[in-house]
Amino acid sequence: MSDADPNARRVFSGVEASGPHPLEYRFAHAKNGNRHLVVVFANLNAPGEWGWANGVLDRTRANILWIRDQFDGQNSYYLCREMDFTLEQSVINLISRVMNALGLTPDECTMFGSSKGGTAALHFGLKYGFRNIVASVPQFRIGSFVSESMPGAARLMMGEVTEEKVRVLDSVLPEVVRTSPNRDANIYLISSPQDEQYTRHVEPFLGLFRDYTNFNFVYNDSPLIAGHGKVTLRNLPTMMGLLNLLVDGITPRIGVISNGGEQPERDTSAIDAYLKATSQVQAEAFPRPAVTLPAQHAEVPGNQLRFAGSAPGAVRVSMWENGKYLGSPPVQADGSWSWEPEKTWSPGRHVIRLFAVNAQKFHSERTEIVFTALEPAHAPVHRRPATPVITAPFPQQQVRSQGIILTGYGDGGTRIVFRREGAVLGTTTTGPDGTWFWEPGWTWPEGQHTVECSAVDGTGAESPAAAIVFTATGALGVPVNSSYAEPRY
Numbered sequence: 001m002s003d004a005d006p007n008a009r010r011v012f013s014g015v016e017a018s019g020p021h022p023l024e025y026r027f028a029h030a031k032n033g034n035r036h037l038v039v040v041f042a043n044l045n046a047p048g049e050w051g052w053a054n055g056v057l058d059r060t061r062a063n064i065l066w067i068r069d070q071f072d073g074q075n076s077y078y079l080c081r082e083m084d085f086t087l088e089q090s091v092i093n094l095i096s097r098v099m100n101a102l103g104l105t106p107d108e109c110t111m112f113g114s115s116k117g118g119t120a121a122l123h124f125g126l127k128y129g130f131r132n133i134v135a136s137v138p139q140f141r142i143g144s145f146v147s148e149s150m151p152g153a154a155r156l157m158m159g160e161v162t163e164e165k166v167r168v169l170d171s172v173l174p175e176v177v178r179t180s181p182n183r184d185a186n187i188y189l190i191s192s193p194q195d196e197q198y199t200r201h202v203e204p205f206l207g208l209f210r211d212y213t214n215f216n217f218v219y220n221d222s223p224l225i226a227g228h229g230k231v232t233l234r235n236l237p238t239m240m241g242l243l244n245l246l247v248d249g250i251t252p253r254i255g256v257i258s259n260g261g262e263q264p265e266r267d268t269s270a271i272d273a274y275l276k277a278t279s280q281v282q283a284e285a286f287p288r289p290a291v292t293l294p295a296q297h298a299e300v301p302g303n304q305l306r307f308a309g310s311a312p313g314a315v316r317v318s319m320w321e322n323g324k325y326l327g328s329p330p331v332q333a334d335g336s337w338s339w340e341p342e343k344t345w346s347p348g349r350h351v352i353r354l355f356a357v358n359a360q361k362f363h364s365e366r367t368e369i370v371f372t373a374l375e376p377a378h379a380p381v382h383r384r385p386a387t388p389v390i391t392a393p394f395p396q397q398q399v400r401s402q403g404i405i406l407t408g409y410g411d412g413g414t415r416i417v418f419r420r421e422g423a424v425l426g427t428t429t430t431g432p433d434g435t436w437f438w439e440p441g442w443t444w445p446e447g448q449h450t451v452e453c454s455a456v457d458g459t460g461a462e463s464p465a466a467a468i469v470f471t472a473t474g475a476l477g478v479p480v481n482s483s484y485a486e487p488r489y
Helices: 086-101 116-127 142-149 151-156 164-179 205-207 230-234 236-247 269-277
Strands: 012-016 023-028 037-040 065-069 109-114 132-136 186-191 216-220 290-293 298-301 307-310 316-321 325-327 337-339 348-357 369-372 388-391 396-402 406-409 415-422 423-429 435-438 447-457 466-473
Touching: 012 086, 037 086, 037 116, 065 086, 086 116, 086 269, 116 132, 116 164, 116 186, 132 205, 142 151, 142 164, 151 164, 164 205, 186 205, 205 216, 290 369, 290 466, 316 337, 388 466, 406 447, 415 435, 423 435
Parallel strands: 037 065, 037 109, 109 132, 132 186, 186 216, 298 369, 396 466
Antiparallel strands: 012 023, 023 065, 290 307, 307 337, 316 325, 316 348, 348 369, 388 406, 406 435, 415 423, 415 447, 447 466
């Protein structure tokens, strides 16, 4: 018998990059073709900045769209970066595109979240005319809260944190509540006097809802609640019950209600096309990373492992083993990457899966590298390769800027890496007799240059660097900057 949870849902990952700010999202189809969309905003301290993504919504009958709130490693309340509110426009663009692909209207959507996610649910729900809003323990004074409790988010949202910017962000949600024409929205706001944020961030603003025709305040005055995060947990059954009632078209109030609305055979081609077009894994346009170290199926001492390879077009490489995150080394300008873990690997077979990530947050397909870690105690002491010798150009030599070639010799079977001010310029390999040469293929700017080179062997061990200082001069009397290409470093 399978141990798989029968309620678990297939989740699609994607990036909506058509707006000013790329947004990562996850999406799950409704069961039985239910005609409703729940948009989930992330709460404080949500794992990976995905709110309510731990399976608690698996029994919800609606389509679900999770939106990640992470930009340069910080939260944004889905509003702004350095007071640039085009981030908010990117968020509503994503919601609208998913809603339209499902053939839904704002009346068939629910904005859902707690804490900062509750703030976002109220903001987007009221400002953009969505029918249903479930918000637990939101913060109304956004600027004050982030400046006092979330310094990283404050810097991301405001740039330089000033009193004026704090006041502007404090006014955003109250102003939306005050001026929204969406007065008949079904609003369910949950809070508690045991929440330390209640007296400052919720209670003073409840009066703004006095003329909303279906504003419902769930006030949980329980001695079992201890702190901000416990209010939502205490009210979790209430929130889930509300959510499924709203999905079914039932709003807890006196009046006529409707139920059902499933379309098991509905056409999903539009949303399927959208999910494919914005899929986070871009198999055709974005190559998977290459691994040069360790070699496939290599046996390497567990205390001498080094990973290296190339990932053109990426900004970082993400590495995993058995579903556990290992690290994310950056990719250099020339496409190379390397990583030396600060641990001794357990003896035995290891399977590492890695993918590349570009600046727009898209992922490549996975690459798999398999190696065997040896007992560190049995690992032979490995000699670092010798420092390569540079035979040309000569030290302080003046050479023509076009067609410069570096030559030398070193240990056979090593790779020679050339750097300038720490940046990799290129690589070459030594021949069987240990000689090497490297022709960069660009015209060097006129003036003095210092190039360092080191040897790297098959285990990733690198020699000390040798350096050459030479001066590039104009070629054939032509000014260097008149027609030749700039060097790529």
